[in-house]
Amino acid sequence: MSECLNPAPKATCVGVMDDAHALERAGHDVIHLEKGEPDFASPALVVEAAVEALRAGKTFYTDSSGLPELREAISEHLRLTDGVEVPPARILINSGSSPALLSTFLAVCGPGDEVVLPDPAYPSYRRLIELAGATPVPVPTRGHGFRFTAEIAEPYVRPATRAILINFPSNPVGATATTEQLRDFARLGPLVISDEVYRGLSYTGEPDPSILQVQPEAVMLNSFSKAFTMTGWRLGFTVVPEALLARMKIIQQDGFVCANAFVQWAAIAAVRNAEKIVSGPRAEFAHRRDTLLAGLAELGFAVPHRPLGAFYAFARLPDGHHDAYAFAADLLHEAHVAITPGPEFGAEGAAFVRFSYSTPAERISEGLARIGAFLDRHQPDSSRR
């Protein structure tokens, strides 16, 4: 195995999920507060469109960059919702944002280059940057209430910096950004790569801004996975600046050929009904978030950044508990509640865990009750609140 592929840590996000599934197969009732995907069924109108596409024989390769009809629909969607003019030629359709992230890093950086990103952040960023031969430069955010801003990123920007990676609404913190904050990132100078896969799922009452509204030359990645509740369909799209287009297209052609044809046809229906599809999960997530946060506070988990988007809360272990990996493993095996250890998201996540509220409110409440009983059995000292 290549040196750049870090050995697996004690438990990965997927590792927790695998253990949880093994317990379920053994007959246990596991409460899933670890999952990075919405628990809602994919929209019926998209399912119908996919079935129709399959019946109509849409099973062949498409243009490598994606179906022209879908790229047109996305271009129109960006114009109507964000007020940005993006020609379909600058939109690449990918099999989810994960291959798009890899393509972007391969196109943008290599050995000797650095990519500045927040800590904590989605774990795959670091590994994909390393796969491209470059070095991830994590910016600690804990001392700033887990708010990643241009101001704290700036000292980490140096001549080797090829890009600054941002993610709003964010995983694992649930942070959102204002238009002005996005503009500040663009002002730092290097290319901004903006992962906007959780856009649409925010609870501020305001639409989330996109980097494209302030920096048309940024790379913007989005996906049908989260807001459209279509993780298993594997579809995303990337808006690529002119200067990177040829390189990204070659990587796409050689590495991925094209995204699933019938899924692309179905996604046209998704894009055209975006608000109708996203508003349901958004309202439900907001309600669940409140249930989770109230319960965590009672149990002594501090959540320094109140999540405003995505479907995660990043919480410090109650007083006296320090090892997030041991805590998550013991909680899973004793109380059958699955959560993700914070260090998975970076060094700043020590003594933190991520709760996902991608499970119905009553299951969240049951999970909290089990965690309460678990904490009662595991009081490390008398300091527990």
Ligand SMILES: Cc1ncc(COP(=O)(O)O)c(C=O)c1O
């Ligand atoms: C911040 C972030 N970006 C990207 C992804 C990858 O999503 P997908 O490949 O399904 O589009 C995830 C998945 O959890 C994520 O949390």
